[in-house]
Structures are given as structure tokens and as C-alpha cells.
Amino acid sequence: MTIEAAAVPNDELDRHVDEEIKHCLDPQAPRSFFLFAGAGSGKTRSLVGALDYLRDTAGARLRVRGQKVAVVTYTKAARDEIIRRTQFDPIIAVSTIHSFAWTLIEGFNHDIREWLRVSLKADIEDLQAKEAKGRAGTKASAERIADIASKTRRLARLDTTKTFVYSPDGDNRGRDSLNHAEVLHLAGDFLKSKPVLRHILRDGYPYILVDESQDTNRHIVEALFTFQAAHKDEVVVGLFGDMMQRIYGDGQPGLGENLPDDWATPTKRLNFRCPRRVIELINKIRESTDQQTQIPRSAAIDGHVRMFVLPSEGIDKVAAEKAICAHMAAITADQEWLDEDAVKVLILEHRMAALRMGFDDLLAALYPVTQFRTSLLDGALPAVNFFSNLILPLWDAKDDKFGTARIMRAASPLLSPSALKHAPDQFEQLARAQAAVDALIALLDGNPSVTFGEILHNVAKTGLFPIPDTLNVALAAAAAEAGDAEDEQERSDRDKAIAEFLAIPFLQVRAYAKYVSGKARFDTHQGVKGLEFPRVMVVMDDHEARGFLFKYEKLFGGGADDGQTASTRRLLYVTCSRAERSLALVAYAANPARIGDQLLTTGWLKPEEVSIGLP
Template sequence: MKMSKKDDLFDSKADEVIAKCVTDVPPTSFFLFAGAGSGKTRSLVECLEVIRDKSGPKFSLNGRRVGVITFTNKACDEIRSRLKYDELFEVSTIHSFAWSLIKSLNHDIKGWLEENLKKEIAELEEKERKGRAGTQASKDRINAITSKRERIANLGQVRKFIYNPDGDNPERNALNHAEVIKITASFLTERPLMQSLLVNRFPILLIDESQDTSRELIEAFFLVQSKLKDRFVLGIIGDMMQRIYTAGKMDLGTNLPEDWETPAKRMNHRSCHRIIKLVNRIRKPVDGQEQRPRSDKGEGYVRFFILPADIEDKPAQEHECCRLMAEVEGDDGWLDPGTNVKTLTLEHRMAARRLGFLDMWDALKDVNRLKTGLRDGSLPGLRFFSHLILPLIKANEKKDSFALTSIVRKNSPLLEKDTLISCKSGQKCQVESAKAAVDSLVELWKDGKSPTFMQVLDSVYQTGLFRIPGVLIPFAKPAEEGAEESQEEDKRDNLVAWRKFLETQFDQIERYSQYVQGEARYDTHQGVKGLEFPRVCVVMDDSESGGFTFSYEQLFGAKQSKTKPKPGKETSIDRTRRLFYVTCSRAEESLALVAYTEDPEAVKKHVLDEGWFKEHEVVVISRNAA
């Protein structure tokens, strides 16, 4: 289909406005409304190219850069690539950017931490004084007070603080994610010197996905802009309807200073007409903002499937919904959902159940210090299996001796240069030892056997084939009886979780690895910000998700909220409506919505009354039919 030039230029006025904002003297700050599929990344990159052309040499001469904050590392990589990795631009996530501002201020960080910890202890002590002794809540408060006092006592030994924006930061001298944000916001708000430091380094700061950026930091940036507006441009890009995390600033985009520009991008370049009609209808009660579809896009397809919450074999039901989509559209792509359909679940555990790595997920998911690394696959104990053992086993299965040998040569201490030089029995003998170690490992899969992670770990440790990550060493070496119980509580929980993980089957690691790398059929509703797919299947099931943050049953009229809405506070329905909007707007061509409910008829009536769907687009699948 021929692309429409008119559609391409539909929002060009907005691009002209923001380009003028960042190049005017004095500059003008702005809030750019950019709805789903509106091409905001393209607009951002074009704006940055204008800055490079007009101000690049001057900035470079004065040692200044343009700050660009976006939500994910993947988005950072995309923007850097489009800018050809120009060092004029500092493109980073909010945590990385915040850390870059404060990481050299060790003395100030220490002072802030001590004061904040004392304040938190005082609050906990007051709650303990008012609360009931002997309860689990009381025990948790006492443990937290003890932990915070120990941390204060250890601050004197810290010479330099460390922080990993992409990890869990368990070290004693490490800051956690929340602390980095709070410290940076506090310094920017209260210290004029810090404000000047920000503006001198980054006279222009553009924030993408601003609706989910930390409220504390957004407000701090607004404060700096109000004080130094002639020297500092703050460009905010976002769409409040796509705010899906609670840490964002709820009223962002409203009550802006009068001298700010507020351009808008209203063309949706992503989705077909029927999908845009749906998301416009979902959004209407919130702010009335409407997007326009491209004239060269087709009509597209939407179906809303309603199933009983207690129906058996839900993955099979979802597969049947995909089959019905293929039948309706005449699109065989739906017949292979594992390859051609992106299926969105409300939380990771739902995906783990459907993909077949639930046991290993459940073993680790409840330990706070492991949660981030479990979700993104960065835990060293997991990477040992996913990035070292799994590739070796796959190479062996494929009889790819070159790949297998390469893995061993690169990673095995048995074949390191120093080991080979010092080997008294000769290098040939050492190579044979490495081969024997590999043979011993792959033997675990002989005759269709399926080993546990523990069996794999034990084999590697016994032969010395690879170095064992520190977190797994307690399970590789023989330990005294009750060693786990003798550890501090947080370490004990950590060890118990890892032991449970190691007792599960190794064959889960491949499916887990595909999932965290975004290569699996499934993703979460929250994990697809900024992404798009030709065919999308959204699975909505409150009974499986757990928690109270979202409720599709309430949004779809099957249940009433048990709590009375508080003035100025958002409700579960508000949050779920936004999440529903985000998931629906990921689809380019066709969209299947699968809702499990305790009251199918009430849901059908509600979605028709809301005008979201037409009668023929709603399909009720009964228990008997299934």
C-alpha cells in the first residue's frame, strides 16, 4: 500500500514547535503530548539532530551535553543508534542519569543517608509504640529498626558508594534504586550548587516516557527550570493515559507554567482503524483525547472473548481464541501463536506457568533482593546456567563441536593459559581432562534424562569445568548440617530460595531465557511499553494475577469496588483502564482480548454498553462449549 505523504506531515507543526523551543535564545520549555504510535521517538531524534546542527560545536567547546532520559535500556540503545552514537548526547535511563549526577558526592550521600535512616527509625519506633507487640508486623518493624541501626553503624567504614542501575545492589556500600532517586531529588531541590551543576552539564534535558518517570525527580527538574529558565530547557514528552506505574507524577501535563509550549501529536501511525476506534473509546471518559488513523491503513480486526474464570486448561482456551481469530480474518498467522502472536499477561507468573518455568520462578520470586535480577535475567546464578551451560548443551545436541570447543576454551579454567603452562602432566592431558569434564556433564542428558540444576552444578564443580558463581558455591561445596539456618535472616532466605531453585528441572532455563530476552510468545502488559506487534492477544485474569493494583473484573463491570473512592486519588479502575489502553494500542493489525470472569453476562453487557465493541465482536465461550 502506498504511503501517504499527507499523513507523514500531519504532526509536523508539533515537531517545528519543539525544535524552536530548544534553539531559541532564551530557550522555551515544553510538554509534548505524544499518544500511542504517534512517532515520538522519531520526533525526539529529529529534535536532537536540530540541536546538533545549531548548537553542537558550541556545546562541545564548553564541555556541555544534551541529556536524554528514557524508560528502558532498549529504548536508550535505539536512540543512541539513530544518533550514530554521538557523544554530544547523554542517553540514559532515569536511574543511570540520577547516579551520574551524584556518584562523586560520597560525603554528601553519607550525610543524607544517616539523617534519612534516623528519620525512618523514629517513624518505625513510633509505629511500634502504637502497635501490638508479638505480631508478625511488630517483628518486621523490630528487624527493620535493627537493620537500619546496623547500616548507620557501618556508614563510617564506607569510603565510596557504588550502584548498579540494572541490578539488585546487595553490597554493604551500595545504594538501592529508591535511594538514588530520593537523594538526587533532594539535592536538586535543596542545593543551589547542585542545580547549577545540572544546568552547566546539561543545558537541555529531554525526558521521554515522562508519565512513568519518578514524581520526586520530575518535580525537582521543574523546580530547577523555574529558577534557571533562561539557561535550562526542560522538554517533557509523554502521554498520561500510558502511565502504568504508580511512581509517576499524577497531574503531569496539567497546570504547566504559562510560558511553556504544549504541542501535540495526534496521528497514530501504528494501528489500523478499528483498533484506534477502540482505544479512543476506552480513553474518552478520561480526557477526551482522540487519535487519528492513517488513511493508508486498513480497517483491522478486534474480538473480545469472554470465558469463565474457573474454566480448565486456560492455555488451550487461548489457543482456541487464536484459531477463531484466524477463521474470522482469514489470517493463518494466528494459527501459530507461538511464532506469530505476542500474548500479553498481567504478571510474570502467568507467563511462567504458560511457558513452563513456573517451578524455578516460584523458588526465587519472593526474595526482595533477587526480584529485579529474576525479572531481567541478570542474576549471576541464573546466567551461569542460561549463558554458559545451556549453550554448551545445545551445541552438543547439534553435534556442533566447533561451538562446544569455543565455549570451553573461552570459559573453562582447565584450559586457561596459566593452567596449561603449569600443568606437569602436559597440555594434552589437560585438554583430555576438559573433554572428560564435558562428557561427564552431557552424560546427565543421556537416554532422555532430565537433570535438575543441582545435578548440573554438582557435575561442573566435581570436574572443575567452569568457575561457580559465588551465590552457588554454598551448594557446590559440602556444607555442615544446618548451615543455612545459622545465617542472618536475609541471607538465610536467599540461600533457601536458591536451594529450592536448584532442586527444580534444568530444562526450564531455555524457556525462561527466551522470556526475559523478549524472544518468547509471552510478555507482560507492563513490559511492552513502546513496542508494537501485528497480532496481539491480551490475557486478562484477575484470579491468576493476585494483588489489588489492577482489576479487570471491576473495569468490565463484573465486580464493584469494596472501597469508596477518595477525592483526588486514583482507583483500581483508573489504573486498569490505562493498562487496558496500553495493551490494546500495541496491536498494528488485529487484536484478540481474552477475559476470564466470574460473571460472563455482566461483562458482555458492560463492554457493549460502553460502546467498546459491536455485538458480533464479543464472543462468549461457555464451559460446556470448551
């Protein structure tokens, strides 16, 4: 069906999809399913509709049996929205992926302990083998030795750790704490390897519905497939998603392909959000991937799409984008384009936002390390959170005695109940804590260019806050003598990235914190997935991004997708599909004319929609 074919009222076009999902939820014939739901298709509405159906038809049965419907979301915002739309019904257990994983393994303390014992021993043996082959006295050696010592201490504490704890929303700094990655890995491994855990999950949650399944951690997704295969006649696992909107790298590759034969695959075709012209564009963007296409509502407006290709250097980009907004206001007859707050500016790549906001060195140091990437963008990387969640708030509270005391009581070992209880003189202990605060504030106030590393050494000297393991390893390396090129090759990517990060000015953390909390003017695909805006400007700039994972120029050039091009295609799809009325695409290029020609060759845009230079 083409867009032109949608001439009669079609708002109920996908009603059969919701009916198919209801049939899958039949307790007499349960059937797991993967719902394909492209941008603006009403995925959340279908999810909530399925939950309402279960509340009406199975609510009484579930309550009698003490069972619940598990709903797994990717973000806290999505969790809260679904809880609200299901009227806070207690039989609907909505949680983020980390919370869900923790509910699976919490209390399995012996099994967690033994899993950690095996994991830590393997890590230590690997590090010892590398240390035996490496050279002593180098930074690489110091980092390995510190890492071995840290893991050995944790291994020794396992038998005295009776209960493991975890907070999905916290930094998990305690000695008995698990980190985010460990919880996901543990839950996946346990669910696949322990029949008793699968039975507990089956008996407690006969329905498990996963939102944004394309970005759900692969350990959990693989485990859910194992769980469903073992209990296919007793449970329903429902995956809601769209691989074209996959953002994170730790999801299950190829999800939705080669599904088990007993799974249903309902597909939504209608796009309720976008105007006709935007839907034509996003269909073109994705046509080389999975051939999925959408059609607009019969009442959808035509809308506007324009592409502006500008030189990447020698131009005032802020002024250029303001001029483009004025042009969009004229061609759309929508004066809201002149209001900065009424236009959603989306940056295709994080490095571009970081450069414009002033934390580009921080991102450049840490983002290339795969194990850091997701938690860095989620605002959950302990090495950075040490500064953004402790140091920065303490500095901001320097003139607020109560605020300072609140932070210190919550996080400083100098004012822990144990420290105060065992201190020979409590007043002296309080004075020591105040001196540590004063030393830090003096360092921050007196040196605007102070680095993360200088702050770290200050805190380590005073004992103001407990220091994350990765930063302790960096402290050990800093104490070692500078090495040569061979020494640098021996150092892990993680350790080199942390060392680079610590040499960066601390003030960049404020802009970073603003960005990951969603308070910046600029936003990216992560922050807006699932959201919609009347007026959208998408800004692309390979020069600002420094070729940082995404390559829009290569995408426009055609040809087969490699990893970078496929990522760029997905991100362009997500950002363009936020537009409800009009869309402006702004691309900065070394050769604007060539990019313009390539764009017309792709057939994505019409000649009158492409402007080379400012309008």
C-alpha cells in the same frame, strides 16, 4: 475531528508539533514543554527529530562550551535505539533514569554520606521504638534486631567510606555501594536542595529531554520542575509521554496537569501504527479519562477487532486460544494467525503470566509489597537476584570448570583477592571454596523441591556468597521461635513477604528469570510498550490473576474508575494499541453472557465483534 473525517492524505498532520518543539529549543527564547504523544504517534521520531535539530543548529556551540544534550530513557533498549538513531553523536548524552541520577550525584561523597547518616539514624530510631513496644524473643523482634544491626553497621562504616559507588545495571552488593532507590532519592533531593548542583546541571546540560516521562521516578520529575523554575530562561526541560500509558507506580501522579504557565503543551493526534478499527477502540477505552483522541493515517487499513468471552473454569485454555487463532485466520484472510511465532500474545496482568509459566508463588509473595514491585518486574530486586544471578548460573555451570571459576572469582568472598592474600594456606582456601560449591550443587541436584530458604541457609553456612541485608534479616527471624498472631501483626510486610518467598521452591526462579529477560512467549504491557506487532492476542483472566491489582470485569461493567479499574484501563489501552493489522481480545469470565452484555453497553465493540464461547 472524527476518524471518518480523515479522508485526504494526512501524514503531515502533526508536522506543526515538531516545529513547535523546535521553537522551544531556541537558545534565545528557551521554553520547556510537555509533549502529549499517544500510542503509535511517532513520539520517538519527534524526540530524534528534536535531537537532530539540536545537532544541526547548536552542535558547534555546545561542543565549544563543553555542553551536551541530556536524554533520559526508561529502558536500556530505548537508550540504545536513540544512540543509534543519533549516529552515536557524543554531544547527545543518552542514559537510563538510574544512570542519569548517578551522573548528578557521583563524587558528592560528603553530601551522600551525611544524607545516609540522617536516613539511617531515622530508620534505626523508628525500629528501636517499635522494638521497645514489641515483645522480645519473637520473629518480629528478631527481624527488627537484625535490621537495626545491619543499619548500625552501615552507619558505623560511613566515616571510613571515602567514595561511594553504584552500578545502574548491577546488584550493588559492596559495602560502599548505593542501591537503586537511594540513588534516585538522593538525586532528587540534591537537585531540589543544592543550588550548586543545579548550576552544574545547567552549565553542562542546557537541554534535558525525558522519554516515557509518565513512568519516570517522581523524585527526579519533581526535581526537574524545581531545576527548570530556577533557570527557565537558560534551559529547556522537555517531557515526552502519555499518562494513559503509565505502567509503574513510582511515577509522578497527574503529570501533564497543572503545568507551569510558561510550559508549552504540543499534542500529537495522528496514529501511524494501528488500523482504523483498533484506533476507534482505543479512543473508546480512554475517552472517560482525558478526552484525548487519535485519528488514523489516511492510508490506514480498516483492520479487524474481535472479542471472545469464555468461561473461566472447565475449559482447556491453550486449545481455546489456538481455536481463536484459527478463527482469526479465517476472518482476516491472514494465515499467519496459524503460526504461533507470528502472533504476539499479551497478558494483561503479571500474575497470569506467572501462573502459566510456573512462578506464580514467587510473584504472589513479593509483588504485593510496594517497595519491591518495580524492581521485581525489572529483574532488579536483590533478594531474588541473589538466586537468579548467582545460584542459578552457578548450578547451570556445574559441569563447566571455567564457568564456575568465573562466577566464583567475580562474586565469592572465598576467592576474593583479599581472602587469598591473607589465607594461611591458599590451597586450603581454594579447597574450602570448592567444598562450598560442592555442598550447594549436591543440595540442588538431590532435591528438586528445595526451597529458596534451604539454599540460603546452605550459603550462609559455607560463606559461598555475600547475602543481601533483607535475606540476613530473614535468617535471623528463622532462628527465632515461632510466634503467635500478635507476633505476626508486629512483623513488617517486607519481612513477612521475604519469609513467604523463602518457603517457595527454588526452581520457580528459572521461569521468573526467563520472563523478566523478555524471553518468554507471553509478554505484558511493560515488555512491549513502544513495540508493534501485526497480529496481537490480548488475554484477560481475573481468575488466573486472582484479583491481583487489575479488574477487567469491573472495567467492562462501567461506572467510575477506582485505582484498580484505572490501572486495568491503562493496561488494556497499551496492549490493544500494539496491533498493526488485527486484534483478538480473549476474556475468561465467571459469567460470559453478562460480560458480553456489558461490553455492548459500553459501545466499545459491535455486536458482530463479540463472541460468547468459542467461535
